[in-house]
Amino acid sequence: MLRIISLAICLFTVGPAFAQAQSSDYTEDYQQEALEIFRDIIAMRTAAGHGKVPEMAEYLAQRFRDAGFDEEDIHVIPMVVSDGEEVASLVVRFRGNGLANKKPILLLAHMDVVDAIRSDWVREPYTLIEEDGYFFGRGTSDNKTGIAMLTATFARLQREGFTPTRDLIIAFTGDEETTMENIQSLVTEYRHLVDAEFVLNSDAGGGYRDHNHDPVSYLMQAAEKTYVDFELTIRNPGGHSSRPRADNAIYELATVLKNIEQYRFPSRINEVTEGYFREMAPLIGGELGEAMGEYARNPGDPEAQAVLENHPSEVGNTRTTCIATMLRAGHAENALPQSATATINCRMFPGVPAADVEAQLFRAAANPALEIKMTYPANEGPMSPLREDVTATVAEAAKTHYGDVPLIPEMSKGATDSQYTRMAGMPSYGVSGLFMRPEDMFAHGLNERVPVDSFFTALDYWYQVLTELGSE
Ligand SMILES: [Zn+2]
Known part of the structure; x- marks a missing residue:
């Protein structure tokens, strides 16, 4: 998942015109390998319902074998998730010499994508197409660049004879866009394979460019808000609408909703x-x-x-927000409503328990007859404390490759696999190497793309991050 940038950030700098990079400008072996992997995996329709994730996991496992990783360090873990889909996760351990005397670093990406319909797209979604300085294709930004970067960088480091001072572990999941059960099983059942001091997720964070393609800032994701839904119901005995009673489920729910509209959760x-x-x-x-x-x-x-x-892009950074999103009430035009129900969607500030939010909603509603039910349970993850080793390394790598851009921590409003690693006690940071303009972000949407130059720059960025953190 990529975040949507606030409108303000893209309005200010002016710079030289964007020189369109072509993939043929990048001729090093490791660059060509990354591109080859990228092309092969974009061609795999790893959307739910197509059963292609296990094939992709197997393809990538072979890439690691070819690069010289031991069979015992490569784990393809098949799983049938709750929607019936057969998926798989892939875990690869890059063994360190232990000199750092520290727990491993876990590196995350997801292999699955949101499906793309050919007739809606300008180009073939499941073919990597290079045009006008961009790579087009479903998954280019979310999150197959991350898969290609991490795979190619592990292969490059292995071939160069690099030995990290602690273990580096890759975990690629196969259902991040749907059930998120792969990551949950990895941090519980397969914890011995992925246990780490902290997590770097390629599926969040990243740099921003202005309209002229000039890098502006780097946002590192260190927290996510928690999603939760409530249903609010008022019941009533009802009756014939020609004989109205003083109490009415729809009117009462309307009052409840107006009260909630006025309520502000405490700023945080x-x-x-x-x-x-x-x-x-x-x-x-x-x-x-x-x-x-x-x-x-x-x-x-x-x-x-x-x-x-x-x-709207900033209010969520200041507090828990709850907003009415759906409404249903009554059962006939000529009958008094027996019930009226509203759905309230909340994005909770990290550290706020769902029970507190429910209690505040109930108080704000000011109707003791109101029934509240949590319909989408909350995964209450903590924020990840900013660590000097991670922020300094990521800031330096961003500066090396994109110029003098500030590193800005961010809390995202959506959710990634990181919510589960955070809940499992592993601080997690979204540190994508891509720098994009807001208007080029089409994750989950049509004609998804990444700039060619940023693809290759991200490759060097990851090399720097992993050699740096793997040498401490
Ligand atoms: Zn994603």
Whole structure:
């Protein structure tokens, strides 16, 4: 999953015109290997319902064997997930010499994609097509670049005779876009294969470019909000609509919803959002930038809260949000409603228990007859504390390859496999090597693409990150 950038960040710098890079400009063996892997895996329709994930896991396992990894360090783990799909995960261990005396680093990517329908796309979605300086194809950004980067970099390091000072472990999952059961089984049943000090996920974070393709900032994901749904129901004895009663399920639910609309969850801040607002403030500037800076200093400031409240991309960084998304009520045009139900979707701030959110909703609703039911259970993951080793290495690698860009921590509103590694006690960081313009982001959508130059630059970025962290 890739995040959607706030509108403000892309509005400010002006730079030289974008020189279109072609893949033929990149002739090193490791670059060609990454491209070959990329082309092969884009051709595999690893969307739910097509059963191609095990084939992709097997293909990649062979790549690791060819690069010289021992059979005992390569694990293809088949799994039938709850929607009946046969998927697989792949775990590969790059053995270190133990000199660092530290637990391994776990590297994540997912092999599955959201399906693409040929007739809706301009080009073949399951063929890697290079055009106008971009690679087009389903999964190019989400998340097959990550798979290609990590596979090609492990192969390159193995061939170069690199020995890390601690084990580096790759885990590729096969159902991140649907059931997320692979990662859950890896951190429980197969914990011995993936246990790590921390996790680097290629499926989140990454750099931003402005409209002219100039790099602006690097966002490192260190927290995710928690998704949860509630159903709110008011019941009533009902009756004939020609004989209206004083109480009415629809009117009462409407009042409940208006009360909830007015309710604000308490504002919050953590290390990640504090860093986000502080670093973003000067980049954004203007009234919004000022509010961000003020909020970082004093999250209780009502004026800063009010400004951020009016920016849909930022309000979620300040607190838990809950919003009505669906409604159903009544059973006939000429009958008093026997029930009225609304769905409320919440994105909880890390560390806020779902039971607290439920209790606050109930209080805000101010109707003791209201029934509340949690219909999508929450996975309450913590935020990951910012670690100097990770932030310094990622910031340095981003600077080396993309120029003087600040590293900004971020909390994403969506969810990746990292929510489960965080819940399993492994701090996790989204550190994709791609730098993209907001208008080039089509993850899950039509005509998904990545810039050719960023694909190859990300390859060097990952090499630097892994050799750096693998040499400490
Ligand atoms: Zn993804």
